[in-house]
Amino acid sequence: MKAKVGLAVLLIVGFFLTHCGSGESYRIEVVILEPADGDTLKGVIEIRAAVSGNDPVLRIDFFAQDSLGNDTLLGYDTNPPFVFDWDTRSFDDGLYRLYAIAYGRHIEARSDEIEVFVANNLGVTPPESVYLTAAGDGELVQVCWTSVDSAEGYILYFMATNDAVWNTIYVAQGADDTCYIHDPHGRTGFYRVTSYRGTAESRTSQIVSTIPVETDTITICDVNYDNVENYYSGYGWSRSDGSGQAYSMLFPDNASSIDFYFTNFLDDCNTQPFYFASPAFARTTTDSLIVREGAWRNNGIRWVERQFAMTVLPDTGYSDSFQVVPDAFYAVKTQDGYYGLIEVRDLNQDSGFVSIRTWFQKVHGLRLFQR
Numbered sequence: 442m443k444a445k446v447g448l449a450v451l452l453i454v455g456f457f458l459t460h461c462g463s464g465e466s467y468r469i470e471v472v473i474l475e476p477a478d479g480d481t482l483k484g485v486i487e488i489r490a491a492v493s494g495n496d497p498v499l500r501i502d503f504f505a506q507d508s509l510g511n512d513t514l515l516g517y518d519t520n521p522p523f524v525f526d527w528d529t530r531s532f533d534d535g536l537y538r539l540y541a542i543a544y545g546r547h548i549e550a551r552s553d554e555i556e557v558f559v560a561n562n563l564g565v566t567p568p569e570s571v572y573l574t575a576a577g578d579g580e581l582v583q584v585c586w587t588s589v590d591s592a593e594g595y596i597l598y599f600m601a602t603n604d605a606v607w608n609t610i611y612v613a614q615g616a617d618d619t620c621y622i623h624d625p626h627g628r629t630g631f632y633r634v635t636s637y638r639g640t641a642e643s644r645t646s647q648i649v650s651t652i653p654v655e656t657d658t659i660t661i662c663d664v665n666y667d668n669v670e671n672y673y674s675g676y677g678w679s680r681s682d683g684s685g686q687a688y689s690m691l692f693p694d695n696a697s698s699i700d701f702y703f704t705n706f707l708d709d710c711n712t713q714p715f716y717f718a719s720p721a722f723a724r725t726t727t728d729s730l731i732v733r734e735g736a737w738r739n740n741g742i743r744w745v746e747r748q749f750a751m752t753v754l755p756d757t758g759y760s761d762s763f764q765v766v767p768d769a770f771y772a773v774k775t776q777d778g779y780y781g782l783i784e785v786r787d788l789n790q791d792s793g794f795v796s797i798r799t800w801f802q803k804v805h806g807l808r809l810f811q812r
Contacts, residue, residue, distance in 0.1 A: 467496040468495060469545050471490055471542070471552045472552050472553070473489070473539060473541055473553075474490060474491050475487060476539075476555070478555040478556055479555075479557070480557050481559075482529050482559050482560070483529060483530075483559070484528075487527075488539065490523045490552065491522075492523065496545035496546055496547050498521075498544065498545050499545065499546065500517050501523040502514060502516075502544075503516055503518075503525045503540075503541050504540050504541070506537060506538040506554070507532075508536050508642075529561060533641070534558075534560050535558070536556060538555065539555050539556075540553070565589070565638045565641050566589055566591065566592075566643055567636050567643040567645060568646045570647060571584065571633070571648075571649050572585055572586075574805060575806030577622070579756055579780075579806050581624050582625060582632075582809075583620060583621070583622045584620065584621050584649075585619055587619065588616055589636045589643075591636070592638055593637060593638045593639065594614050594616070594618065594637055595613040595619070595634050595635065595637070596609055596637060597610050597621055597623075598610065598634070598645075599625070599630055599632055600631045601630040602630050604630070607633070611623070625651070625809065627753050629812065630650070630652065631648050631649070631650050632648070632650070632651075634646040653683070653809075654802075654803060655798070655812070656678075656684050656799045656800075657798060659676070659685065659686070659687050659797060659798075660672065660787075661673060661675070661702075661703045661794070661795060662710065662795075663704055663711075663794075664703065664710075664723070664728050665704075665709060665793070667689050667690050667731070668689045668691050673688055673690070674702045674703050674704065675690045675699035676699065677701075678700055678799070679801075680777075680779070682803075683801040683803045684801075685801065686698070690702050692733075693734065694735075700740050700781060701717045702717075702718055702720055703717060704716055704726075710792070710793030711790075713790045714765070715790060716762040716763060717773075719737075719741065719761045720740065721737040722762055738775060738777075741760060741774040742761070742762060742772070743755065744763055745770050747770060749770075750782055752810065753808050753810065754772045754782065756774075759774045766788070767787075768785060769785050770783065770785075771783040771785075778806050779806070780802045780806075780808050780810075781799060781800065781802070782799060784798045784799070
């Protein structure tokens with residue numbers, strides 16, 4: 442009996458020591474409840490924050506960061522609800538990022554930033570829409586936007602792919618100056634426009650991009666195996682969202698969706714070589730026995746060197762078909778003026794299958810594929 446009591450005491454003491462020696466992990470989470478991200482502010486507004494966690498919060502500081510990255514301490518509160526009245530009239534009109542820092546007994550935490558626009562004086566609004574088209578020979582980008590009656594002009598910004606800085610590329614002098622042709626020197630990226638009047642600048646417009654849309658690996662088959670075991674030989678890109686998808690070549694109703702197909706131009710599916718071919722080309726080859734008449738696209742296809750596949754696609758040298766080899770890139774120039782890119786990930790020439798990854802440039806006529 443004594444042995445059992447001693448064991449019980451030992452277990453209890455062991456748990457107590459482990460618990461006491463483990464320490465405690467502290468956490469604080471702070472979030473700005475008001476104003477909301479994207480709000481336009483004027484006059485005196487209330488900034489409200491909420492906290493959670495297991496470390497008692499002693500104070501919350503409220504900050505505003507201007508477009509140049511300068512941080513200003515607006516004020517603080519030491520008691521919940523954590524609130525501060527910000528007189529925005531003491532700040533210039535423009536974009537600001539608000540955030541809060543909560544200080545606990547042991548740790549501190551910073552909230553996510555929200556973006557607000559202060560508009561006390563002029564109330565300049567941004568363009569409602571921004572749209573992109575190709576210019577020149579397909580290496581330039583024309584950026585256009587809707588006019589704003591209250592604006593004296595506009596500021597066009599560009600942030601290149603893999604960069605984190607918005608650069609001013611054009612300042613328009615006049616409310617009707619609403620287009621600009623940009624030479625990005627082979628780089629894709631993001632564009633946005635603001636309006637200005639005097640020293641006041643509006644919040645940003647919608648952000649638009651020239652970055653090609655990637656579709657991850659899809660396997661397609663030789664046309665002789667089309668529609669067997671859920672494999673298809675056709676492939677095409679959506680003009681609305683840029684995504685790629687496999688389609689059957691057996692149905693003419695798919696003609697408006699297919700940009701190329703996979704074939705060896707024979708009546709089997711295991712004889713080399715294989716080709717990527719224009720959908721319309723099927724009707725002039727032995728594939729016409731399989732592919733019915735339809736409004737198939739007459740697209741061009743060509744092999745491209747890896748360096749061009751990563752920058753600017755060629756504008757010439759396209760043909761009805763091109764032989765497929767492993768680990769290669771192929772450009773597609775569509776009948777309706779778009780460009781796509783194919784990467785061969787895996788080629789099984791014994792059974793007539795190819796796995797591909799693709800990219801599609803949603804900006805009509807643009808040949809930029811840097812990513």
